[in-house]
Amino acid sequence: MKQRSDEHHLAEQLEKAGIRPSAQRVAIAGYVLSTADHPSADEVWQRVKTDFPMVSRATVYNTLQLFTEHGLLRQLVLAEGCVVFDPKVEPHHHFVDDATGAIEDIPWAALRVAKVDDLEGVDVREYMVVVRGRRRGKKAP
Amino acid sequence: MKQRSDEHHLAEQLEKAGIRPSAQRVAIAGYVLSTADHPSADEVWQRVKTDFPMVSRATVYNTLQLFTEHGLLRQLVLAEGCVVFDPKVEPHHHFVDDATGAIEDIPWAALRVAKVDDLEGVDVREYMVVVRGRRRGKKAP
DNA sequence: GGTCTTTTTAGACTACGTCCAATTATCGGC
DNA sequence: GCCGATAATTGGACGTAGTCTAAAAAGACC
Incomplete structure (x- = not known):
């Protein structure tokens, strides 16, 4: 067709x-x-x-x-079947370093998400913010 | 040791x-x-x-x-190497259905994340909220 | 039509993960 | 301490997802 x-x-x-x-x-x-x-x-x-x-x-x-x-698609890395383990079981957010791929924890209180409860038609079990970028300064002089 | x-x-x-x-x-x-x-x-x-x-x-x-x-670990599904493709290239958030694993888009404006710019030591390239839970009602009578 | 570049192909190869039947360790009662 | 029942572990077969490469095919250009 x-x-x-x-x-x-x-x-x-x-x-x-x-x-x-x-x-x-x-x-x-x-x-x-x-x-x-x-x-x-x-x-x-x-x-x-x-x-x-x-x-x-x-x-x-x-x-x-x-x-x-070329910007026609985006890659998401959040699907099932690809799992890493985190011994910190309390809710927290995550930072993924573009340069190294390393995953770091961001304390729950460092960010706040508004309006999660306003989402219609879903029962929210959990949520997290995934931030991607680069660590600044530190290493390069 | x-x-x-x-x-x-x-x-x-x-x-x-x-x-x-x-x-x-x-x-x-x-x-x-x-x-x-x-x-x-x-x-x-x-x-x-x-x-x-x-x-x-x-x-x-x-x-x-x-x-x-038993709650000693959490599984995160956000690591590299496990990729799905999304033709919607503008920023948006994602909902993952616990029951089916399906990924749905959440419009950018439906949520707001406060304090992202306050994160210290990182240059943020992008971020998104990943919400997990269940779709409510709809199907089951 | 010839040639140079780009694209596609098949298949070998690796990594990650699941599954199962057989073995081994552990526990509680005697 | 011994024994049977239960739980845990093993190794290896299997499956799937993804990468890589060398060669073939297609397309562009003159």
Whole structure:
């Protein structure tokens, strides 16, 4: 149920982002740029294969990387199945250093989130703020 | 450089949490309950093996699971290497459904985080709130 | 049409995690 | 202390997600 105009529009979108629109890339874009899911890379591969059986896994991974570099996608690192352990069991927030990937704890009181209780339709069990950035000064003189 | 009293203290801590303190569990606890790192399960295994060469991977994974169930550890799902893609590139927050694992977007304006700019020693690139819980009502009559 | 660059491909390889059946350790009662 | 029941541990098979590479295919340009 693909429309030629859809593909044309997608190709334009890729070009606008500075990406050459190959057939594979258009097929991948057709799924990943419009879905409300938050698919993993392999899920994208599985999905795209149904339309485009000959696409290789490497292509899908490379293409998602490319889209991300050009600002068409964001990578989230909060999915299930990828777990680290923290002996500090009280609620607290987290800081992730862009340079090293290290995770540090931020005390609960250092931040405050307003309006969590106003969220409609959900029972909140817990929440945390994830801050990403770089440690300042310290090392570089 | 292990102190007998340390091990004794750890064993007590496990018992207090309702866990039978086997030698392997004490060794695992000795690392994971006191570290400031946020190790992955495999990192814990690598580490514990240096003290306790015969421990099997299954034991470490089971034990971490057990500690988590008994409240000695928390699992964080925000580490690198575990990525999902989101075509919505503007800043927004995320809701993770405990029941299904599905990730939903929360509009940026629905929450507000106070004091992010007060964090000392870091240059913040981005941040988001991760809310976990359950969707209410809707489906069940 | 030829050539130079970009893209894609298949498959080997690694890392991480799960599962299971068999073995070993531990506990409580005698 | 010994014994049977229960709990814990083991190693290895298995599965899945992801990376890497060398070679083939496609596309751009003259």
